[in-house]
Amino acid sequence: MERDDLIVNDSYSLNAHHSEEEGVKIRKNIWKVTLILTILTTVEVFMGVYFKRSETFTWSMIKWTFIVLTLVKAAYIVLVFMHLGDERSNLKKVVLAPYMLFIGYLLFIAISEGFGHLMSFSTFH
Amino acid sequence: MGGEASKAISKEELWGGGQSPFSVSYGKMMMWYFLVSDALTFGGLLTAYGFVRASSEDAWPIGEQVFRALPGLDGQYPLIYVALMTFILIVSSVTMVLAVEAGHRNDKSGVVRWMALTIIGGIFFLGSQAWEWSHFIHGSGGSFILAENVSVTSDDGQVFDLTKGDAVYMDHHFGHLAEPWLEGAPNVSLVDSDHGVKLVEIGEHSHEAELHALTLNKYVENESHVSGDQAMKLWNARSASFAFGANMHDNEYGIQQAYANFFFFITGFHGFHVFSGVVINIIIFIMAIQGVFERRKHYEMVEKVGLYWHFVDLVWVFVFTFFYLV
Numbered sequence: 001m002e003r004d005d006l007i008v009n010d011s012y013s014l015n016a017h018h019s020e021e022e023g024v025k026i027r028k029n030i031w032k033v034t035l036i037l038t039i040l041t042t043v044e045v046f047m048g049v050y051f052k053r054s055e056t057f058t059w060s061m062i063k064w065t066f067i068v069l070t071l072v073k074a075a076y077i078v079l080v081f082m083h084l085g086d087e088r089s090n091l092k093k094v095v096l097a098p099y100m101l102f103i104g105y106l107l108f109i110a111i112s113e114g115f116g117h118l119m120s121f122s123t124f125h
Numbered sequence: 126m127g128g129e130a131s132k133a134i135s136k137e138e139l140w141g142g143g144q145s146p147f148s149v150s151y152g153k154m155m156m157w158y159f160l161v162s163d164a165l166t167f168g169g170l171l172t173a174y175g176f177v178r179a180s181s182e183d184a185w186p187i188g189e190q191v192f193r194a195l196p197g198l199d200g201q202y203p204l205i206y207v208a209l210m211t212f213i214l215i216v217s218s219v220t221m222v223l224a225v226e227a228g229h230r231n232d233k234s235g236v237v238r239w240m241a242l243t244i245i246g247g248i249f250f251l252g253s254q255a256w257e258w259s260h261f262i263h264g265s266g267g268s269f270i271l272a273e274n275v276s277v278t279s280d281d282g283q284v285f286d287l288t289k290g291d292a293v294y295m296d297h298h299f300g301h302l303a304e305p306w307l308e309g310a311p312n313v314s315l316v317d318s319d320h321g322v323k324l325v326e327i328g329e330h331s332h333e334a335e336l337h338a339l340t341l342n343k344y345v346e347n348e349s350h351v352s353g354d355q356a357m358k359l360w361n362a363r364s365a366s367f368a369f370g371a372n373m374h375d376n377e378y379g380i381q382q383a384y385a386n387f388f389f390f391i392t393g394f395h396g397f398h399v400f401s402g403v404v405i406n407i408i409i410f411i412m413a414i415q416g417v418f419e420r421r422k423h424y425e426m427v428e429k430v431g432l433y434w435h436f437v438d439l440v441w442v443f444v445f446t447f448f449y450l451v
Contacts, residue, residue: 017423018229026226034219038212041445045208048189048450052347063451070446074439081222081435083428091147095157103168110172114179121182 033080040069156429160436163398167440170394171447174387183380184345188449191344191378194260207449210253211441214399217246218438225431228424233413236427240410243434247403254396261388264370266300268292268343268377272364277356279349285341292380293359294340294348302326302334304369321357336360344378388448395444398437405430 018026044066051062079085084092147154178185189203196206220242227235271293276286287293295303302324306313312328323335338352339359351359368377376385409430418424 016229016425017231020230023226023230027223030219030222030226034215037215041208041211041215044446044450045204049203053187066446066450070442073442077218077435077439077442081218081438082432083225088148091149091154091157094147095161099161099164099168102165103172106168106172107175110176111179114176117180118182121180 029080033076037073037076040073044069150425153425153429153432156432160432163436164440167391167395167443170387170391171443174391174447177381177383177387181381181383185381186344186379186384187346188451190348191261192257192449194265196256204449206253206257207445210250210257211445213246213250213253214438214441217243217250218435220246221431221434225424225428228418228427231419231422231424233416233419236413236418236424237410240406240413240427244403244406244410247399247406247434251396251399251403254392254399258389258392261385262370262372264300264368264377266295266297266377267303267367267369268294269363269368270366271359271362273362275358275362277351277358279341279351279355280338281349283349285349285351287341287359292377293363294343294377295336296338296340298334299324299336300369302332303367307367320353322360391444391448395437395440398440402430402434402437406434 047062047065051059053059084095149157188207192207193201193203194206195202220239224236224239224243227239269292271287271289271291274286274288276284278284302313305326306315306324313324313326316323316325316333318335321336323333325331325333336356338350339356341349341351368375370377371385371388373386373389375382378384409426412418413424413427418426
């Protein structure tokens with residue numbers, strides 16, 4: 001089994017250098033991600049201005065679209081701009097797993113309890 | 126021999142045990158750990174916002190109705206200013222990642238140039254946020270609460286049966302004079318004219334504002350305008366409870382004070398992160414100019430502050446969605 005805790009080549013972060021040619025490729029990728037982030041933000045703003053909120057199914061679908069677009073943007077920022085995509089997979093897991101676990105759980109209980117509170121309020125008042 | 130590092134790395138760079146399980150330096154990993162904990166703080170704040178909003182029995186203010194002003198311009202531009210702020214922050218994140226890339230090529234002038242642009246972007250964002258706060262605090266006309274039930278017809282013919290406690294909104298010309306008038310300023314007085322009331326300010330900057338129209342549901346759904354004698358009916362049913370802009374005690378945007386409080390706390394906390402980021406970026410920028418990283422033969426410090434800067438951008442992406450869009 002390959003050992004994960006040893007530095008076997010130049011992959012140590014302080015030695016992370018790259019050549020001029022690799023730089024061209026990396027920069028191209030950066031501009032690509034910039035374009036994607038800009039387009040997604042523009043789409044979000046137009047949707048926010050165009051659709052009026054209401055208690056309809058359409059609006060709740062739009063809300064979920066916002067959330068999905070935001071998560072896509074977040075993924076690009078974390079994996080490409082913050083280079084987490086290039087790190088070892090155990091570092092990736094250490095950073096992402098606790099966050100997803102806690103926030104996912106916290107959001108679930110907070111939002112569902114919030115609605116529950118509202119329901120009991122409107123029932124008993 | 127298996128289990129031996131093939132490349133010798135000096136003890137100062139490695140952890141105490143002489144190994145580096147994540148193949149990253151100690152500083153970089155601690156930056157990641159800090160960001161995870163900081164992200165949990167912001168996650169907690171936005172979750173609290175979601176909880177209060179989900180459990181609120183009153184209508185919650187809508188982003189595109191509250192944030193629709195542009196500096197120096199009349200008229201309505203929903204979300205354009207916030208979109209511009211978001212774009213500025215994304216662009217400064219891009220210049221940061223370009224600085225990191227230049228660092229990996231040991232290109233000192235590239236690092237300096239891109240760091241400078243990142244700092245400028247950060248300062249622009251801070252300035253925009255200052256304007257946004259100022260606009261939010263000053264408000265756009267103010268509101269008053271009805272003291273009795275009243276039924277009015279809006280300009281487009283809709284009939285509204287309003288009850289005691291509902292909010293009515295003034296336009297910014299009238300609200301601008303109503304605030305000193307309520308505070309008992311001696312140079313502002315209320316005058317009954319042929320078709321309504323007007324507020325008159327005498328003295329050096331003398332001017333007057335007529336009660337042309339009042340607005341219903343301004344921040345919570347599609348607004349309706351009420352003018353003429355119908356507006357007078359609303360004005361005469363006013364209570365002593367007025368709100369102008371927002372502060373820590375009341376706000377014109379919603380019945381809930383929590384809305385203004387969350388705005389101040391979440392965007393303020395984020396703005397403080399941006400401010401710290403700009404300061405840290407300036408320090409690293411100066412170190413880069415002085416050639417500190419050139420002598421070290423690596424620019425990992427730029428990468429570490431870059432992580433923090435991207436994180437600030439990342440938080441804003443979520444604040445933008447959950448505070449302004451949803």
